[in-house]
Amino acid sequence: MKTLMYLILMLSHFSIVSNQSNNTNEILKEIEDFLYVKPSRSLLLLDKVKNSLSSEQMFHWHLLLVRAAVPTNQLDKLNKSIAVLIHEKNHPDFKENLPTILSALGIWLRKKSYYYEADISLKCALKYANTKKQTMMLINSRALVLWNSGNIKEAKALYIQVSKIAKEINNINYQSVVNNNLGLIAIEADELTLAKQFFKKALDNYQAIAKRSGEVTAAGNLLFIFVLLDELVNFQRLYPRIERMTAGYPNKSKKSFLFWTYIGFKAKNNEKITTEELDKLTKTFHQLGTYRVKATVIKHLSPLFGLSFALEAQPKKVPFNQDWFKLVQSCQW
Template sequence: MTISRFVLTLFLSTFISPAFAEKAVQNDEYRINEAAYFLNSNPRKASLLLKKIDPVKLKTDELIIEYHHLSILASLLLHEEQASEPSFALLFSMVESKSFQDKRFNILYNLGVWLRRGGYYSQSESALLCALRSANNAADKMKTLNSLGGIARHYGKNIQAQDYFQRTLEQAKKVENSKAIAISNNNLGVMAFEFNQIEKANGFFKVAYRNFQISQYESGELNSGINLLFTFALLEDHDMYNRALPRVKELVDKYNSDAKNAYFAWVNAFSEVQLSGYKHTTVQRGVLKQKFESIDEAGLQRLLQKYIAKPLEIEVALLPKKALGTKSLSIEARPWLKKAIECNF
């Protein structure tokens, strides 16, 4: 009886193993598709679905590359960047695959984002320039040029940054993307600030603010709204400042970001001096100085020091030079990264 039962079990396992294997492949493919579906609406769920898959058991290049690409996207959306490097290393070991080439632009662009978030600005620029060579449509060119403009501004290369942002706007208009048009105009307004062109900056910020409202992108509306208040105060336009203030204040309270709160506090304090002749107390100036330190964007710190610090009678220290410097990931230990940033594939 025992022997016959053993033979029957062996027979059944031999017979159904291929079916189980096929089902496992289908389950993995289903989970990958499901993760792609939830990626933007629920990146945490997408990440959990991907973690149920053993990537070593994936059978095709297409599934392997899609799995690692989605893993990178999920980690970027969740700000869990440390999880991305193994997936990048795997992807760049498969550059000859058609599936890699199909996603070449997106992989390179996301590498640029990953490197920038880590503070590796020079390597990020190299990855983005490589991505730009692979961009086949206006939307891809638009977001890459915008990212390159941000890196140039980080280094204070204002003419180069302005050129990148102008080229971004041209691409945004081609695809009639209100959000992208808003972002481009906002960035061009900031560059006009850098060149002391306040009325021109005001015009860019008005267009940006309107298009952010059209696209219902409140985070952008908040940023361009504070920028707009800044120009109204500089232009001593009391009526327009008061007209725009309630909505911007509503968004500041809603999003409650330390950096945005600090920027708004500085602009509003400046408006009190510029439009009403108010003189802040020593305690109030001390609070503003403390808030300044929570602004981690070097370019914004420079603008506040340039236009507002003196009227507020506040001495501030900008981010140290080393914060503008560039760190580099070791390419000797990462041949995949050397390949990517040299764009030799």
């Protein structure tokens, strides 16, 4: 009798554990489903489920966090999870996900201005890419690294490669990515009408595939161009919807850029700019993101408000010296 009761209790325990594991796996699947349309939702769910994971599930938790942190610009979370994943190089699913991990690392390094190390990471990722889509994504990231390091000619050549692959595999998302980035390059060359054409193509495609993060990015850039070209009616038509979308998006740099753009519209429209708004411009300047975005804002928007900002000189970077990065440099997995 005691043996029977023990078996019943053990079976009950295993059933509970199994149900908990199945429920957690279902949540992880839901998190993955949200990555494409609403990565901010994925981040919220990841926080909720973290304490109920097995050691096996934690690898996939960090992998999902990396994939959600990239489009939402959560750099601190991204860095920590990448380090964890690299240290899990013996995990059975590591090799399969290596291009994703190294891609995220390349993005993090680029955003921290470690351009040399970012390119090393992305080249290594390309070595292990096993689909045209992965290859396309990684070449795009390399183009962005080269552009940020000042190699515009090679960056454009890589974007042409990305566009070609995107059309071959009918990937509308990356056709949009290329158009958006070429628009940014056009702004720097003061080719504003060309930039508008690129951003409109990017926005149309992002809307067609319902990718909110891309829509927020491309539309924000297009609104900026509308202000610079004095297309204020076009700005008024697009702004309300994008303002609502951006408000629900956990990316301070995009929110700050949109606020600066909106105040730029007010200045061009001869509307009164309040003291509070001017103060907020000053306070949000440091949230604009990269050195390049800040320089663009200083050049095109600051004069409209009579504000001036001195960009700090970009410090010379010491080599990225995390011990685990040696594994990336050797690229032998």
